[in-house]
Amino acid sequence: xxxxxxxxxxxxxxxxxxxxxxxxxxLYVLAHGVGAGMRHRFxxxxxxxxxxxGVATLRYQFPYLEAGRKRPDYPAVLxxxxxxxxxxxxxxxxxxxxIAGGKSLGGxxxxxxxxxxxxxxxxxxxxxxxxxxxxxxxGTSRADHLDRVDVPMLFLQGTRDSFAxxxxxxxxCEGLEPNATLHLVEGGDHSFAxxxxxxxxxxxxxxxxxxxxxEWARSQVLGRVxx
Numbered sequence: 001x002x003x004x005x006x007x008x009x010x011x012x013x014x015x016x017x018x019x020x021x022x023x024x025x026x027l028y029v030l031a032h033g034v035g036a037g038m039r040h041r042f043x044x045x046x047x048x049x050x051x052x053x054g055v056a057t058l059r060y061q062f063p064y065l066e067a068g069r070k071r072p073d074y075p076a077v078l079x080x081x082x083x084x085x086x087x088x089x090x091x092x093x094x095x096x097x098x099i100a101g102g103k104s105l106g107g108x109x110x111x112x113x114x115x116x117x118x119x120x121x122x123x124x125x126x127x128x129x130x131x132x133x134x135x136x137x138x139g140t141s142r143a144d145h146l147d148r149v150d151v152p153m154l155f156l157q158g159t160r161d162s163f164a165x166x167x168x169x170x171x172x173c174e175g176l177e178p179n180a181t182l183h184l185v186e187g188g189d190h191s192f193a194x195x196x197x198x199x200x201x202x203x204x205x206x207x208x209x210x211x212x213x214x215e216w217a218r219s220q221v222l223g224r225v226x227x
Contacts, residue, residue: 001017001018001019001020002015002016002017003015003016003017003018003088004016005060005081005084005085005088006084007063007077007080007081007084008080008084011063011077011080011081012063014060014061014062014063014066014081015038015060015061015066016038016058016059016060016061016085016088017038017039017047017057017058017059017060018056018057018058018092019047019048019051019056019057019059020051020056020093021051021052021054021055021056023054024054024055024056024093024096025054025055025096025097026054026055026056026096026097026098026099026217026221026222027055027056027057027058027089027093027096027097027098027099028050028055028056028057028058028098028099028100028101028126028213029057029058029060029082029085029086029089029098029099029100029101029102029110029122030043030046030047030057030058030059030100030101030102030103030106031059031060031062031082031085031100031101031102031103031105031106031107031109031110032059032061032062032065032102032103032105032106033102033103033104033105033106033129034072034104034105035070036103037061037065038059038060038061039059040103042103042191042192043059043103045206046128046206046209046210047059049206049207049209049210050210050213050214053210053211053214055210055213055214055217056093056096058085058088058089058092060081060085062077062078062081062106062109063077063081072105075109075112078105078109078112079109079112079113079116081109082100082109082110082113082119083113083119085100086098086100086119086120086121086122087120089121090120090121097123097217097221097222098121098122098123099122099123099124099125099126099217099221100114100119100122100124100125100126101125101126101127101128101154102127102128103128103129104128104129104130104131104163104190105131107125107126107127107128107129107130107131108127108130108131108142110125111125111127111130111145111146111149111153112145114149114150114151115145115146115148115149116145116148118150118151122151123151123152123221124151124152124153124154124216124217124220124221125149125151125152125153125154126153126154126156126213126216126217127153127154127155127156127157128156128192128209129156129157129158129161129163129164129190129191129192130143130155130157130163130164130169131163131164131190132163132164132165132168132169132172133163133164133165133168134163135162135163136162138165138168139168140168140171140172143172146172146176146180147175147176149179150179151179152179152180152181152216152220152221153176153179153180153181154180154181154183154212154213154216154220155169155173155180155181155182155183156183156185156192156209156212156213157169157182157183157184157185157188158184158185158187158188158189158190158192158194159184159185159186159187159188160187160188160189161188161189161190162189162190163190164190166184169182170182181216181220183212183216185205185208185209186198186200187200188205192205192206192209
């Protein structure tokens, strides 16, 4: 289902897509990365695979891509868009538990919004490759806000991700325990592509990502609600 999402009077509206399977038990508000919008084949594949497992998704554009620009908006604009998307998700599906996050920049802006003030209705965050630092510039300052996020977080990271050196992302997640879960995709880069010698196919990697998300959500999100 194609939607229009109003961010604010000043920022305007952006496009969004809701995919809701009939047996939905969870809704993932899913943001895109820097250079590829909500219709990128990776996000399309994630959304389709999650739907097969009963997870609805709400994907949306950030304003800069909606306007055809390449340079990302300021964080305040991106985080306002995250908040608008979450509010739309709650409005559309008030009975479904909600998680939020996304690919790279989209995940980081979601966590930034959640650190600034709780995302009402969101029970957990899922990062598809958290961009801990620019390639070749290792550091952890981009994670400084994560200790202010008050919901469980799942980090799905490739072991060859040039945006998150393995030892650094491991240390960050360990420092956030028990609120953070790190799942490593062996051989995966920032796009979760793995070398042919790994023996894994793109479809198998996709299955690993969505199965891990589903298992985590059932134990860390729904499990906490029931407790």
